[in-house]
Amino acid sequence: MPDVHARLSASGAHKWLYAPPTLWMEEGLPDFTSPYAEEGTAAHSLVELKLKYATDQITKRTFTxxxxKFKEDSDWYSKSMDEYTDQHVDLVLEALNERPNAVLFSEQRVDYGKWAPGGFGTADTLIVDDGLLDIWDFKYGKGQLVRANYNVQMMLYALGAVAEYSLIYEFDKVRMTISQLRLGNLDTFEISLPELLAWGDDVVKIAADHAINGDGPRDWDNPQTWQFYKAMGFDKSLAEYNLKIRKYKFKEANTLxxxxxxxxxxxxxxxxKWLDAVEAYATKQLFDGHEIPGYKLVEGRSNRVITDKEKAAxxxxxAGYEDIYRPKDLRTLTQLEKTVGKAEFSELLGxxxxxxxxxxxxxxxxDKRPALNSIAQAIKDFEED
Structure with a gap:
């Protein structure tokens, strides 16, 4: 059984809600990471810090x-990040100030295990008060527009927040806002508490049960189920679904x-995306010593580089060469080699x-190139050494 405490996450909910067996398929596979995700994490940390100071949770001295320290240590801090996080914080504070009795929680862990066993997530900002539960989700990325309308990640946060605070506050409805200011996107969606709880009982509970047991339907037409699917390269169900496109070769007409x-x-x-994933998976299998009939790994092409441009210049x-610069940098290696001549270039900068x-x-x-880790490759490497 997969580790449901780690896998029934809010961020990955589109997969286990609409294609429950993917929970098992992804078990043990490393999480996706990217510079964009790291940048987003840094921006969230900055928002949390600013909100805590603005709501008197930390002193000015601590904030400063x-x-x-954040500016000094972070590889992602910039004036632009400072400005966008300020704008987001101002919007959240405006919503908070409209409700004198409301309380703000920043980077709050919410547990929706009542509907999805072991499920939890971290809500960016919660504003809680009688009547209305307000949830804000800060998106720093600018690659894909995110909508609030029935956003399952935020709805799971809402379920967790309701479970946490319903003994203290009497909620009637939940308001969810996506703040994606780099794309000019400020999107809000409201749902009544009865509708939210019905979704939790009728959709989340059933999907979570399917996911834990490794069964249930797969909605491959929904891009959210495969956009960040770690098992995409070897999932047979997805392969069969994609290969249904072969039906067109049986058409009687010559044209589509x-x-x-x-x-x-x-x-x-x-x-x-599926073909790229299959190729990446096959590459990894061969690299790890497994066989893929009819295929092999070879050393890909690479370009020569100048290791110390200042010294080369x-x-x-x-040596008397002057025409070696572009407007902002040294000319390319190929251009320099043409200017100097191959023989002298090798002698000077080899x-x-x-x-x-x-x-x-x-x-x-x-392919004529020797396979990596093959005897032919070993001979080639020896001759080059």
């Missing part, structure tokens, strides 16, 4: 010390109808030229 072209184009984003200038090892590339077995 932590802010200076417009509506058939539309159908193919609608499926293209999912199929392209000094050597070329001393010690400063490096050719990194190319990344493993997946090719068919009839």
């Amino acid at each position: 010390r932590r802010l200076n 109808k417009p509506e058939e072209i539309e159908d193919i184009l609608d499926q293209a984003p999912r199929i392209r 000094a050597i070329l200038e001393k 010690d400063l030229i490096d050719k990194p090892t190319g990344k493993p590339a997946l090719v068919t077995e009839d």
Whole structure:
């Protein structure tokens, strides 16, 4: 059984809600990470710090010390991040100030285990008061517009917040706001408490049970089920779904109808991403020593690089070469080699030229390049040394 405490997450809810078996398929696979995610985490930390100071949860001295440390330590801090987080904080405070008796919680853990066993998440901001539960979700990314309308991640946060605070406050409705200011997106959605609780009972509970047991339907038409699916490269169900497109080769007519072209184009984003995932999975399998019939890994192409551009420029200038610069940088290695001549270029800068090892590339077995970790590759490496 997968670790449901870690897997029935709010951020991954689209997968286990609408394709429950993906919970099992992803078990043990590493999480996706990217520079964009790291930047978003930094921005969230800055928002949390500013909100705590604005609501008197920390002193000015503590705020200044932590802010200076954040600016010094973070690789992502910028004036732009400062401005966008200020704008977001101002919007949240405006909502808070409209309700004199409300209390704000920042980066609050919420537990919705009543509906999804072991499920929990961290809500960016909660504003709680009798009548209305207000949830704010700060999105710093600018790649994909996020909507609040029946946003399942925020609805799970809402269930957790209701479970946490309903003994103290009497909620009638929940208001959820996506704040994605880098895309000019401020989107709000309201839902009544009875509708939210019915969704928890009729949708979340059933999907969570399916996910834990590794069964249930898979809605592959919903991009949220496969957009960040870690098992995409080897899920047989998804492969069979994508390969249904083969039906068009059995058509009697020689040309596709417009509506058939539309159908193919609608499926293209999912199929392209799936093919990339299958290739990445096959590459990993071969790299780990497994076999994929008809395929092998070879060393991919790589470009030569100048390891010390300042030193290279000094050597070329001393040798009498002047036309070695672009407007803001040294000219490319290829351009310099043409200017100086291959022989003299090698003599002058040979010690400063490096050719990194190319990344493993997946090719068919009839490719003439030797397979990585093969005897032919070992001989090639020995000859180069």
